[in-house]
Structures are given as C-alpha cells and as structure tokens.
Amino acid sequence: MSIDQKTLDEIALTRAEYEVLVERLDREPNHLELGIVGLLWSEHCGYQHSKPLLRLFESDAPHVLIGAGKENAGAVDIGDNLAIVMKVESHNHPSAIEPYEGAATGVGGIVRDIFSMGARPIALLNSLFFGPLSDARNRYLYEGVVSGISGYGNCLGIPDVGGQITFADAYSRNPLVNAMCVGIAKHEDVILAQTGESGNVLLLVGADTGRDGIHGATFASVELDTESEERRPAVQVGNPFLEKLLLEACLEAAQTGALVGMQDLGAGGLTSSAIECASNDGTGIDLDVALVPRREDGMTPYEVMLSESQERMLMIVAPENVDKIQSIFDRWDLHSVAIGHVTDDGMARIREKGEIVAEMPVRIITDPPLYRLAGVEDTKMEAIRSSTIDDLDNDPTEKTLLKILNSSNIGDRQSVYQQYDHQVMNNTVVAPGADAAVLRIQGTTKGIALKTDTNGRYCWSNPFIGGAIAVAETARNLICMGARPLALTNCLNFANPEKLEIYYQLEQCILGMQQASNSLSVPVISGNVSLYNESEDGPILPTPLVGMVGLIDNIDKHCTPAFKNAGDLVYVVGSQKLEQDETTLGASEYLSVMQHETKGTPSIDLDLESLIQDFVLKTIDKQLIQSAHDVSDGGIAVAIAESCIWGEIGLSGDTHALNGSKDASLFGEAQSRIVLSVTPENSDQFESLAKEGNIPFFKLGTVQGTNLDLPGIVNLTVDEMTLAWKNALAESVEKR
C-alpha cells in the first residue's frame, strides 16, 4: 500500500485502521476521503475506546426524554410540559495551547449543542483543573481560561452559575476545561439531529468558513508533546457576538416548526455535522463545497470539509420552507445558504462545482473500529491504597484548619465567579459557591439545582470507588439544596487509553459511576469523552466529571448551606459520632495539603448514601431544616467552618470525647455525611424522624457567637477563618 506514515499521523489513523477502510471501500480513499474518515474515526468523534464502555451506563427512566448517545445532548422532563436539556463537554487540548480562545470556544461549542436542540440555554457551569498556581505557566493558563469563559459567556447573556476549580500537580501543562450548558424547551419544540426524507435541503447558517481548527478533533485525540505549540492553528477563534445572533435566530427558526433537524458544526465541522445527521436517519447527503461561504480565498474541498470555524449550524429544511427560514436569518444579518440536499442512497457525496470529489457510504464511515481492551491496574496502586496513615502532624488543630481553609482547593472562589455574569436572565436564586446553584423556572413554582463535581485523587487511588463517589457526592450536593436529582451528564477526562493501566482507570471509573447511578436512580443522559490528556510530565489524574440537575418542586422550600440563626441546633447525619479512624483520611485533601501525598483509599456505602439522601430531602421538604451542607473535601471541620463563614455566625460545639485521632475526626472524608441545622422547635420532630428511619446521626452543637468552638478540639473566630478562606487563591499565587 502506498500510503505514507506522515499522512496517517496527520489524521491520527493507524495503519490497521487504514487497511480496514480500504477493505470496506474496496479501493483506496482519496486525500479528502481519508481526511473525512480520519476525523470520524478519531476518539473525539468516534469514541473508539470509550463507546463499548459507555454502553454500560443506564439511561432509561420514565422521565428521560432523550438518553445518552442519541443526540447532541440529553433531555429530561420536569413537568409543566418542560424539558431540561443538558450536556458537558471538554476543551482541554485547545486550552492547553491557547487558554483564552480554547476556553471561549469551549463555551461556544457547548452552548450550540444545547440550542441546536431547540432549547434556550439558561445556565453554564465550568469545571476547571490546573496545576499549582505557584508555576508561571499554570497561572497563565488559569487566568487565560477564566477570562476566556468570562469574555465569551458574558457576551451571550447566559448566566454562569459555578462549577468547580481544582488544583493538582498532575494537571500542570494539561489543564482540563469542562463546560456544561443547561437549556429549557417545551416538549414539542425539541429538535433532533436528523435529515428526514430525501430532497430536504441542507442549510448552512452563521459564520463563514475559514481555515481555522483544521484537525482540531484529531488534535484532541493525541497526547500533548513538544510540538503541540505548533498546533496552535488547530485552535479556533471565537466570536461570541455572532454566536448570540446565531442563538436567537436558530431559536426563532425552531419556533416556526419548519425545521426537520438541526446539528451544530463543532468538532469535525461540516463533515461530522452532515454525515452524523444522515447516519441517524439512514439517509445520504449530497453537498457542494463551492456553495459554502468562505472567509478566505482558495480553500480546497479538504479544508472546507474539515474546518472547525466556530458559530455555524446546519439546518435541514423541507424545500417549501427554505424561504421562511432564510428570511429569519436575513433579519439577523446572518448567512443562510443551501449547500446540498438529503438523498436516499446512503452515500456521503461531496462535490466541488458539481464535480464529485468524495463519495463513500455513510454506514461504512460512521462505524469506526471499536476497541475493548483488557485493562490492567498499575502494580504500585495496591501498595498505595493499603499503606497506613498514622504519621499525622502535631500542629495545633487551629493552625491545621486555617492552613486547609487557606489552601487552593478549599478557599473561596469568588474572585473567579465574580468575573462571570451569574445573574442575567433573572433566575439565579442561589449564586455560585454553595453546594449547588439554584435557578427558578419562571412561569412555574419550580426550581432546578445544578452542580458539576468529581475528585481526581479519589479516582487515582481507587477508580471504581472514585467513580461512585463522583456521582454520589454530586447528588448529595443537590440534595443539600432541597433538589431531587433527575439525571446526570458526564465528561470523562483520562490520559491515553491505549495504555492498559489508563484503560483500567477508565473502565473502573465508569463501572463505579454506573453502580452509583443505579443505586441512587440518577440516569446518565449524555456525556463526552476526553482522552489522551497526557503531557511529557505524565498523565492527568483520572477525572470523570459529573454534571447533574435536580428538581425542586417548590422553589420557596430550597435550602442553603449557611448557618442561619443563633440557637439553631447543628446535627450531622450519616454518622453516629464525631470520632473517625485514620482510614477516613485516605486520599484526602488533608493529606494532600499537610503531607503532599495521596495514600490510602476512599470508601463509600451506597446503601447508606441512598438512605441519607432520601432522609435529608424529605426533611427539607417538610421545612424542618435551616441549613444543609455536604461533608466533602476537608472533612467535617471544613464543612462547619464554611457554614459559619457563609452565615457570619459561630458554632458552639457539645463536648465530644475523642479517643482516637483528632485530625481524622475533623478532616477525615468519610462519605454520606451532611451537616444540618434545625430550629429548637423542630428538633424533636427531626430527631424522631431520624430514629424512625434508622438514620445514624449525632448532635454537634448550637449555632451561636463569634467562634467555631468545639471544646478541647478547636477554637477559632469566624473572622480569622473567613480571612484565611477568602485569601486562599490570591495567596496561592504568592506562594512561589
């Protein structure tokens, strides 16, 4: 065979895959055809390594309208004839090279995924992972990413209501930038990525097509290396103003009822957009690249088909409705050009000025070879998990707590959130920073709670448990706001899956997530995979991000994590006593901050988790709860410190005799625990409900005064804790 390695490398196709293609086509592909297939068979578009594993996720439930893998995003019913549409997606590799544009176009892409379904985007969330800010390159990436999200998202008028920001060495030079978008639509307005029947017109709308972003999807499917900087041209440049116009025009077009289908042009550009629509309906497409409006002269068919220019959308419209749709785009001063039509012969046929330049069966090219490997765990992990945790520091507890509150992973994120407009659209009832954000749903009594979360350290130490905890903890966050978890979406960020120990992490995380999602009855309705997150410094931590939406039937009953009034009683549910043993410090934030290492293992009992979540949701609904806050990173000490800081009031603890480790009791991360406060009047009813339900719980103390005071254990003023917590990010830059 004549194909050279350089050509194959350019599109990240293996020689074996090339041979499969030749066999299926029964001929050698031309250059354009090879480019198209390279794109569709990249991990980013074709999910070659992840698809067999993703099939493990449960996606069916009565309220699921569109499940995973079927469309641009998943959708769930929230009653009142309304659907919530959501998805999370990564833009990791582009952000590693060009952080502002990488993050900005990540926002643009996920927003298009949502409005391409006819849904009005109502919220953005971002989960960001960086190396330590003491390093100049990491600071550049961090500041660039945050301002890129701010610059693009704010211009669109979609509130950014939070997410997560995590720092760890493993993300140095390979930051993770995951964006989630949530939209709302009436059931009948939801639009799918489909072609309908032969003869329907392919209408390309929005921006002109340029040479930017060629091989972007392919770039996302290889490891970062010293030559990555040279891939800068593969990073697209965003125009949020154009996206805003496109959003409004597309939603207006969707309202006409005249659209057969809609699909955004994201990774893989026109190639994957048009061909995936045809694949969904078993049809073919016939389009002419000469009709595509261009930004630059002299573009070849290859460049037009593979361009990832932003802010473009493909609409499929019956011939008699083309004028109606085009008049909408005219009013918004946007292009809308018929570039081809749907056929019934199952072929993807690309022309240039009428002459055929590529022609392949859709079925063959949308069915990439899939790989199910036998993952093998890295042999060192067993020893890391079973190593004992006993050499704890002897610092005064006050010093330790202040140090943890002042650490980059625990401290206040307000300096980031205030760069995002989190209020526009007038729905934000609980702003970023709490366990989850809460939005009201106008025209109803309802609200939704939104959260993205994961813990890479847990997943590295024990991928199955880490995956399960990612789901359980995100659900617990929603529960704390009084929301019933409805569905989850995910973004699976891993290193190179062709390495068996990485594949093992991917597989085990998915299995753990799947088990928790079943136990807690939270179906997986959409997802995205970002693999090859690996630089010369090594792989990232396995980071399966979970994004979740929960429903609050009556928005007035929502709960928040801040302590409210002096005299309220503070309880911990999920545990019978404050004391915890050292194993609960496994893979904890405490070990990371105090000892700069990860050892031991997290653990979770999903039955207990389910019991606690149901109980807390029920008591919030009965309006017995004043505040609820999840115990997670930094353990119970950080949870109560935060409730004090947010409530600007102290906590006076009961006496808790500790026989074992004080640090494990305060900073251990035993799962399934929630700190609640209850008025004295409601405390009897609360306690009897807990006993009735066999809920393990204990009373920790009373909300009052100016100090967090657990007698004989820790005593700090709320003011000094607040100062340490608020200055954490700024000071982590200074700690060079």
Place this chain on the structure above:
Amino acid sequence: MRFAVIVFPGTWSDKDCGDVLTNVFHQEVDYVWHKETDLSSYDCAILPGGFSYGDYLRAGAIARFSPVMEQVTQMANDGRLVIGICNGFQILCESGLLPGVLTRNAHLQYRCQWTQLRVENTRLPFTNNCEQDQILKIPISHGEGNYFAPPDILDRLNRNGQIAFRYSNASGNITDEDNPNGSLDNIAGIVNENGNVLGMMPHPERSCEANLGSIDGSFIFESMIDSYLAQQPAKLST
C-alpha cells in the same frame, strides 16, 4: 405607561427588563428592534444591558448609529423618559445624550456582584420615591463601567444635581473599597440636564423580586411610573 424595550443585536437584558415591567409592575411593554424608526406611541424607552454589536470597537460605539437612536433622541428632547442600563448607559454616553464616558474597569476584569448605591438626588423622575441618601442594593455586571468626565463636566454634574447614584457602603459612606470599577467619584448613574434621561451601570431589573436577593430596584421603576402618572391628570380624569 407604555415602555419600549430597545433590542440591539447583542442585547441580553431586554427580556429581564420586559418581564419585570410586565409581571411585577403590570405595565405595557413592547420589544422594539433597533431598525424601527417610530417610537411616538411610547412614554419611556429602555436601553437594556448586553453587548450590542459585541461591544466591538468600544461599548456602545456602534449601537449609537442604529436607526432607532434618532427616535430615542427625539424622546429625550420631548421630555419623555429614557433609561439606559449598563450597555444602555454606554450607548447614551456614546450618542451624546449623556456627558462623559465609560471606560474599562480599573482592575481590567469583568465584575458581576452586588453593590450598594447611595441615592444622590431624589427630585428626579427616576428616584422621587426614594429618601435622600437611601441605600439601594442593586447588582452590577460589566467590564466597562468606569465612569469618567473631565473636571468642568464633573463640576457641572455636581452643581446641577445630575449625579443620581454613587457606589457606597451600607452606611452611605463613599469609599474606594466600595467602588467596584474605578468610577470617578464613585459615580454609578447620571441624568441629563433636564433630568429625563438616566444612565446607570447597575441593573435595577435584577433586584425587583425577593427571591433574587433584593427588591430595591423597584424604587426606580416605581418612581418612573408614579412620575408619569403624576404628569397625566387630564388623562386620568377622562
């Protein structure tokens, strides 16, 4: 009272303004596309927040050339009410209906946060339901809200009572710590010489419903509605 909420390409607070006027204050509202040229039937024009024309070149610099602006100017000259919020304030300054300019926030970052505004002049149709020095809790959301005017104009603004709001602390003190964007003298909102055109960076439409965190924006909308009604005795009696 009939409100025209002007929609430029890139505007995004149009619906927030319209919803609040309709649902909270029960007024008549039309969304008016920037290419329209007849505002004769409206009592008030609202230029909402957003990024008109992407804020390319300079915030508000392109929107001022939209066809609708001729009629907005006409309304201002007629003595009808015009209020520019956030991007609307920037457009009013660019079009010369208000003096001064809004430059990039001094710290060069976008800011979305709650602010406290001290009401500086309660004789305006936008503030006459407020007490002198009342503190209003209203949020900002902008990257270019740093108000600047040369000394002679600032002097005139002060003398004429054209400064409507200043960023302050909860006790009404004007401090640097409470200035979120570096604005000259903590200026958050100003009116024209006739007092019928208001520009303000904070978003009153985001603070008219208790579950969104404040209802202090209501003072501004209610002042406008009451001022309008007070000027319409003939209509009311017929």
